[in-house]
Amino acid sequence: MRLLKGEQSGNGIAVAASSSVPRVLYWRAAGTPTGELPRHTHLVEPSLLHKVNVTVDYIRPASTATETVPAFSERTCATVAIGGINIAEALVSKGLATVIRYRQDDDQRSSHYDELLAAEARAIKNGKGLHSKKEVPIHRVADISGDTQKAKQFLPFLQRAGRSEAVVEYVFSGSRLKLYMPKETCLITFLLAGIECPRGARNLPGLVQEGEPFSEEATVFTKELVLQREVGHVPHLPMHAVAAAAGFEAPP
Template sequence: EPGAAEESIRDIPPSAIGELSGFDAKGFAVANKGKSLEAIVEQVRDGSTVRVYLHPSFQFVQIYVAGAQAPSMGRRLAKSEGTADDTTNVDDSGEAPAPLTTAQRLAASTVSTEVPPDRFGREAKHFTETQVLNRDVRVVVEGTDSFNNIIGSVYYPDGDTAKDLSLELVKNGLAKYVEWSANMLDVEVKIKLKNAERQAKKEQLRIWTGFKPPVTNSKPIHDQKFTGKVVEVVSGDCIIVADDAAPYGSPSAEWQVNLSSIRAPKLGNPRREDNKPDKFARESKEFLRTRLIGKQVTVEMEYSGRISTMDGQNAVPVMNSADTRVLDYGSVFLGSPSPADGDDTSSVPSTGTQPKINVAELLLSRGFAEISKHRDYEERSHYFDALLAAHSRAEKAKKGIHSDKLPPVMHITDFTMVNSKKAKDFLPFLQRNRRHTAVVEYVFSGHRFKLTIPKETCSIAFSLSGVRCPGKDEPYSSEAIALMRRMILQRDVEVWRLLPLCFVHIFIFNI
């Protein structure tokens, strides 16, 4: 039949017959990234590196499994690296040297020209051979490294399920987790790999035999859970909660709670020109203020950590230093099961063990915070996996700090930090409107506060008209301050009838 001979000829690439010199690994990875390719494992180089034969493309490809690295199987040194000539026997008499015997060649190659395998290298290779060698597998190409090695995931059948080779190696203590290649994987797979390595370390499996966890600056807090009202938002990752069980004015009534395992942008120091706020720092704090102030929350304290105070808010974990302080970290859950308008509802926890809305997860999903990079065996949030997933969603959507856009700039003139003449000159501009919407920024005493008026872009000091509360060290002073903190601190208020006092920059208002 005409043309039958031509149709029966397969056009196969050079790599199908082992010729890899012209193989374009990067082009292959780009063309097949994310695709599921059927293959047969032809060779296992070590526990985390296999050579597969792809079909129907009939190509030999070497795959380095993503997210894991097994111990090395050693290597054979080049001839120039050897310590003896492996072709002849050296004769001191000057006569022609005799050729080496087969036994001498074998001894020279195994003793002087080989680097032995790492500990558990043979066991890791044997494990991979028993699972995938000469078997049908599924390969998902993830990318390439800087040396054009192909990184991918290898899945092999086990009954009715498919197992991930890298996960099984890490789970059995035959490979360690590798961050740079794991970054090519989905966040859910990364979480599984990290948790598997952590569990293998705890059980001291194989390569982790004798492993001793490093000393950390964090300590767990057990069985400490309470409910209360949020009275102040210090920053995008720190709030103050008034415990419902403690009386007003009690030193133990208010808890400073730092949200576990997240870092919000730094607010900086307005008194220093060289310490300006980070991108989205104000937006992060304002987001928490509008969601939490005055709301009932449930707090689960999880761990405490020692940080350095040398760099202000740029805290660095240190040990046994005089310039340190201890912070308490916990997870905060909103009392309302319904997020505010515009919130990402996918950030609401779906697990039965996690009540209502995790505030840290909500911040991450809006792009107003980042995940803290914990070291091994360092304490972290009990809901760390959910936080990682929320952070990944925000990164993909380019929200908040992950976007290329800059937030709108808002310049606030603080009249509590300028001379009295400037405050007096600005007073007529405030008196043009009878009423102003404002935010209470600080409580000095039961009747004196600091107020920010967003529409006028200014902050002023002010007092309640017709009221005087006890001053510092007077009876009931702390109770009056605590009452005002719970009632109006960082709340949206309306002020009217602004009048000057003899202390020009102080204003009177009625709520």
């Protein structure tokens, strides 16, 4: 299988066998912290599109919502390794995830549960990541991806900076992306200049608007090419285009 992307939460990844639909897998025994910058990029980004070995440990059935617990769809929980390295164990060993404790009568757990516990013990002993006794730095990210006024204000800064580095956080369509810029600590909407891809399906009040032909193919193509990868860009569009799209434009 190929590794396509990491889930935004850091708790899972999307993989695909040759000529198959991508499938999301979760390492259920390892939970990542929330409310921080994406942790998965550190381990997943260098491995994108590489072959991975997947061992399905169990399938967690869908559950209905209760007063205290939200509903969950069916989840495939698996052990995923690349080059002999268990990704969940690597996250735990770096202090980027913790091992979930189970009831003694619960057999639905990772096939490498003992190794995960050992990795967590080492991380705690060495004060790695979230186990560190140092004060956790606060990461503030400015999201200007949907704010026209902020996009206008930010454009001159980007133009003066010239080429900028970013990570593709999300792919809206074949030509519209959301980028995270580490140096500027902000999220922006980004358009590929000179092209227009077919519009995808949209959920509107009371109905679902069907996508144009080849919209899904264009989106999948761009996802496999750049999603969660480091990219460089040079914004150069006129100000009125920023106002229209609340984003930035540059050559593909």
